[in-house]
Amino acid sequence: MTPARPPFWRNVKVLRAVIQIIALVGVGLVVYVLFFNVTNNLRARGIRTDFEFLDQPFGVRIAGSDLSPGAPVRAALINGVKNTLALTVVGLPLLTILGVLVGVGRLSANWLVSKVATVYVEILRNLPPLLLIVFAFQGVILRLPPARSPATPFGWFVISNLETHVPGFRAGAGYAAFISAVGLALAIGAFVWWWRTRVQQETGAPHHRWAWSLGLVAVVGVIAYLVIGRPVTITLPVLTGRVVDGGFRGLGAFFAVMGALVLYTSSHVAEIVRGSIQAVPKGQTEAASALALSGFQRLRFVVLPQALRVALPPMINQYLNYVKNTSLAIVVGFAEVTLIAFQAIGNGQPAPQVIITLMAAYLMFSLVISLIINVFNRRLRVVTR
Amino acid sequence: MTIAAPRRRWVKKNLFGGVWSSLVTIGLGLAIGYVAFVLIRFLATADFTILRRNLALFMVGSFPRPELWRVAVAVLILAVAAGVAGGLINASARLRAHQAGLPVPAPPGPRSLVNGFRRYWPLALLIAVCLLLTETVTPTILVLGAIGILVASSWALARLPYSRWSWSLVVALPFVAYLVLSSSGLGWDKWGGFMLNIFLTVAGILFAFPIGLSLALGRRSSLPIVRTFSVAYIELFRGVPLITLLLLGVFALRLFLPSQLNPSSVTRILVAITIFEAAYIAEVIRGGLQSLPTGQVEAASSLGLSTWKTTRLIVLPQALRATIPAMVGQFISLFKDTTLVAAVGLSDMLNTSSIATSQPEFNARGLARITLPFVALAFWAGSYTMSREARRLERRLGIGER
Incomplete structure (x- = not known):
């Protein structure tokens, strides 16, 4: 005897289909209403609804670039992405090194080192990154010597409150x-x-x-x-009159943003490093000692490889946070991609499209970083298991 | 001599354990001495007039000064709420111990005042600094009154017979405080300073919670369409920085709404924060859901509970309990992120710093080095206290039942 079929309102298959259709219609409706509103509102204000603004002139000179104000928004945005990339490429290695040092320092046998590392982490981790950036800019960079009489320590650097030249x-x-x-x-x-x-x-x-x-x-x-x-x-950067020749140049705002974010993110990285080293069972270190491995060998071949596996996923998150936090450079006027978008909106480019372009840029950035690290992550897992 | 020997051994072992260790100790010691010197010199020589004059600006922004009593009343009401919550936690813990036949801890006595101070010392430091900067005696009276009310209500509630319904008081009182603050046309658009930061944090989490909860459940759902939408939402908004959403809120949100709707700038920012925060809360809750052993759901379905009942009665109570520490972490991170509204022109506490330093009296004197550390202290005290509490909770939840 086949069991009686349940009525359709108790049939799981029907229910599942109904719920999904409701979800589809609901989300579709929301998206449609938003899209309908935005096209109507833009048209009512006489603003174009496509992405043609990318070819309009940007209209502002970008500090620290050769781009003319007449260059299209597209070129300005690409310039902004390059600056975001520069912040990332310089910052990620620095914050990793600093974070690992502080994290290992917290576990040091030296009491003073572990206390200093703890204070470092507990102070920096609990401050808003934006405040750190503003402080680094207003409290440090702007108090450097003015651009007309820069400092030249060792003859290797030329430092002013506008920009810094390094070898x-x-x-x-x-x-x-x-x-x-x-x-x-x-x-x-x-x-x-x-x-x-x-x-x-x-x-x-x-x-x-x-x-x-x-x-x-x-x-x-x-x-x-x-x-x-x-x-x-x-x-080496050489100062002749007011012109600096040779070396590499970085804007003061660049160093403020990078320095502040490296300090902030390194405090989070330090916690990850400490946690993941502590997550390695003590028996592992003891077993390594029993095999007569030296202190360095214990760390290099036993503890760190296992700690790395625990540390990697949260580290990806911190790297992504760093990239996203570079958008805070907007407050000190460093021309990364968010500031460019902000200025474009200020110059009358249509805000919805500009912001969508901006979000797409960040999404791509995030996606690329997580892809790279996921590949690394997978490799790590295959090797160890 | 007999006391000095172990101490000397401790110093030798923990500070001068080897050549490298000794060198590092000396170097760090010199650096610490220098930092302490700079700090003391700063505190001794700096002129804090700008903070004295603008303390109210830092705390409440441009909230009308004749209406400041509303803030005072709201603080007192919130103190009652906090005291009631503390007392109820204590009472319920004692009730549970009694029911389980365990030794019942004593209700809070004078000792717990000292403990409370030790537990919340960063906040106490912030309040002490603020009181040192006041020009009148009213704020001191207010703070002492609030502490008195907090202590009194927590002691009373810990001693009264425990009832679950008392918790409704904890929920209702903040609304009363909000009504006191916002009546007579002083809605949140008029708020500023530290008050705005706190409001945006609390409101952002409150509004984002239901959305985040549904997204988390949606992401774990077996319905492919629901799951896809949830994943898309979460990954989209976790992949972009908050500031892009704030820009969206400020410049474009109006365009996405029907033209009759014209929300104020604080409301638009709050919408942006809610959209953003929902994605993060969803991930926090997903963590809690994943920590639940599958046996729980299997046991529930073997009892014949429906999916909805399983979620409501079995899954969520346990999963949400497990997410509390991570939720506090999310709260801290939003608290720090609320400073971003300064970048889009709202006068939160960070922006107040630049408002104060551009007043004609204080303009162009490099006073950001006075105002910014004060703002930093406020945010640090708040975040550090919360992160300590989160760690405490984590320890308690970890040891308690598992």
């Missing part, structure tokens, strides 16, 4: 050849690394991967440098 390098003739030679050496170095690892795994002989690969890259680099004949020269 840099300049490409000479044969630069491309030199870079490709080094790139080739790096590729071969990676291969040598893999080869030495295999030799160790198969024969048990010491691998010396670092010495082999780095040595190879260094030797090739030096030979290429000598053969091509000074393809790269190091330049």
Whole structure:
């Protein structure tokens, strides 16, 4: 006997379908109403509803760039993305190093070190990042010497409240050849690394991967440098009158934003590092001691690889937070992508489209970073399990 | 000598345990000495007139001065609410211990005053600094009155017979405080300063909670369309910075609404914060849902409970309890993020700093180095207290039942 079918209002399949249709219609309705309103409102104000504004002139000179005010909004936005990228590329390694140092410091056997690290974390973690940026700008950068009489410590730097010049390098003739030679050496170095690892795994002989690969890259680099004949020269910033020559230049606002965010984010990273080292069971360290591994070896081969696995997901979050927080540079006038969008709206470009473009840019940024780290994450898991 | 020996051993072991350790200790010691010197010199020589003159501005923004009594009354009402909540927590803990046959802890006595001070010392520090900066005696009376009311109501509630319904008082009193503040046309658009930061945090979490809860349940749902929408919402708004949403709120929200609706700037910001925060709260709640053993749901369905009943009676009570520490963390992070409204022109406490330093009397004298540390102290005291409380809760919840 087949069981009687339940009435349709008790039938799970029907119910599921109905709920989903309701959800679909509801969300569709909300989206439609929003879209309907925005197109109507824009039309009523005589504003275009497409993305044509990207080709309109931006209309403002961007501090620290060669872009003319007549350049299209598109170019200005791309410039902003580049500045966001610059903040990220310089900031992420710095905050990682600082965070790991402080995090390990909190676990130090030295009482003073662990106390100082604790105070560092508890102060910075509980301050609004925006306040740190404003303070770094108004309290530090703006109190530097004015641009007409900058400070030149050691003759290596030229520092004023407008911008800071640091030693840099300049490409000479044969630069491309030199870079490709080094790139080739790096590729071969990676291969040598893999080869030495295999030799160790198969024969048990010491691998010396670092010495082999780095040595190879260094030797090739030096030979290429000598053969091509000074393809790269190091330049120090030189102040003549009011003009600074050579070196790399960074705006004061750049250093304020980067410094403040590196300090802020490193305090969070320190907590992650501490937590994940503590998450490694004590028996692991004890077992490593029983195998007569040295203190460094215990850390390098036993504790850190396991801690890293715990630390990686929250670290991704912190990196993403850092990228998102670079948008706070808007308050000190550093021309990253949010400030550009803000200025574009101020110049009469249609706000909804500008903001949607801005959000899309950040989403892409977030997506790319999480993709990169997810690949790394997967690799880590495969190797250890 | 006999006392000094273990101490000396401690110093040798923990500060001078080796060559490197000794060098680091000396270096750090010198650095700490220098920082302390700079700090003391700052506190001794700086002129805090700008803070004295503008204390009310920092706290309540441009709230009309003749109406300040409303703020005072609201503070007193909130003190009652806090006291009642504290007393009820104590009473319910004792009731539970009594029912379980465990030794019943004593109701709060004079000792708990000292404990409370120790537990909330960052807040006490902030209040003390504010009182030092006042020019009249009224704020001191208000603070002492609020503390008195808080202590009295918590002691009373801890001693009265426990009733679940007393919690409705804790819920209702903040609304009364809100009504006192906002009646006679002083709605939240007129608020500013620290009050605005606190309001945006509390209101943002309150409004975002139901949305976040539905998104979290939607993300765990087995219905593909519901799940897709939830995931899309959460990932979209977690992927963009809050400031882009604030810009949306300020410049574009009006365009998305029918033209009859014309919300004020604080309301628009609040909408933006709610949209943003809902995505984060959803992830916090999802964490709680995931921490629940599957056996709970299986047991519920073997009892014949419907999906809805399982969620309401079995899943949520346990999952939400597990999310409390993370929720406090989210609260802290929003509290810090409310400073962002300064970037879009609302006069919150951070923006008040630049309003104060551009007053003709204080203009162009580099006084941000006085006002910003004060703002920093306020935010630090709030966040640090909450993060300590979150850690306490985490320990209690962790040890208690699991």
